[in-house]
Amino acid sequence: MKWPDYQLCELAKRFISGGTPNTKIEEYWHGDIPWITGADFDDGEVILGRRYINQAAVDNSATNIVPQGSILIVTRTGVGKTAIAPVDIAISQDITGVIPKGKVLARYLIVAIRNKMTVILAAQRGATIKGVTRKDVENLPIPLPPPSEQRRIVEIIDQADRLRKLRADADAKAQRILPTLFLKMFGDPATNPKGWEQKTLAQTGSKVRYGLGQPPDVAIDGVPLIRATNIKHGYISKENMVYVNSNSVPSTRNAFLDADEVLVVRSGAYTGDVAQVTEEWKGSVVGYDLVITPSDKLRAEFIESYLLTPYIQKNYFVAHKSRAGQPHLNASQLENTPFYVPPKERQDKYRNMVSDLRKQNAERKNSEKRIQKMFQVILHRSFTGNLTASWRKAHMKELLQDLKRQSNCLETLK
Secondary structure, three states: OOOOEEEHHHHEEEEEOOOOOOOOOHHHHOOOEEEEOHHHEEOOEEOOOOOEEOHHHHHOOOOEEEOOOOEEEEOEOOOOOEEEOOOOEEEOOOEEEEEEOOOOOHHHHHHHHHHOHHHHHHOOEOOOOOEOOHHHHHOOEEEOOOHHHHHHHHHHHHHHHHHHHHHHHHHHHHHHHHHHHHHHHHOOOOOOOOOOEEEEOHHHOOEEEEOOOOOOOEEEEEEEEEOHHHEOOOOEOOOOOEEEOHHHOOOOOOOEOOOOOEEEEOEOOOOOOEEEOOHHHOOOEEOOEEEEEOOOOOOHHHHHHHHOOHHHHHHHHHHHHOOOOOOEOOHHHHHOOEEEEOOHHHHHHHHHHHHHHHHHHHHHHHHHHHHHHHHHHHHHHHHHOOOOHHHHHHHHHHHHHHHHHHHHHHHHOO
């Protein structure tokens, strides 16, 4: 059965608007009442501790206090962000507070609001500051199942949140493990405590070349063009990837990448960022960046991690970047980067460990895709009244299996 729709105003006991106390009255901003704007929302939660006001600020401005447990919706400057108030909290004009009526659970209501977020986003208007009106929020259609079904939907959401947080924890732990593992195996490049042989990158026999100056013709079914924005501190991101016609790549430029080469951002805000070209990106085209082809003395995984150490990033690359108004590295500077050269056997051992971590990372990403797909199906069935007990039982088993896989990933990273 399809659950009946209600306007949000029919499910709310009260809507609360906000405002900003006078910033010129310093005493207003020394109190114990947290005050937030649309910028204080992060991944469905409110960040506290940035600004506090006193009761006089509340009494003498348009701000109001939203009770703990109420729903917060950003209606301008970040439209669509939502959270549940973790404490009694004062809000700016960016936010509308919603106090639910007794027949609807706040946790369910915020899930339903997020599910209708396309409606809110479509209502945005304004030439400079985009926003939606209080009326837009009040008229938002919300399906309302019985309280027992609301609780089941909330349980599913909580389960999905647990999975998402486990994956995020595993990603964060993996990012910490690799630099720690590098230092343990090779020592800090700043002091070279293991006494490895020292050379410049060029002296190891490794080669550095430039990428393309001008991008080739764009082609939807073309090959990836890896630009500075795709190089993300040790991996290549598909986000905003551009694809180009391989036939339009100048034959005079060695622009096609081979596996185990290393990319270094040449110019701009991300100058000095580094990523290895893995098998996945073999045959891609390099944009306006530098490419290292390692000699047989250095492994790509070692080069990537070495160049990302604080010693190189802060004490070498920064020195070059600061010499001009626009951050910039050239091939000569990269060729003269000081390196130490550990035995190949030790580099190979490190390479295998990096490969294992990357496989785990790929499994976490695949797990996230499965979770999100299942999650969307469950939500759709929930809001249309088609989430039967038997269907839920069968498919929740899949979510629990993913939860177990995430836990196993965390254990292996300890």
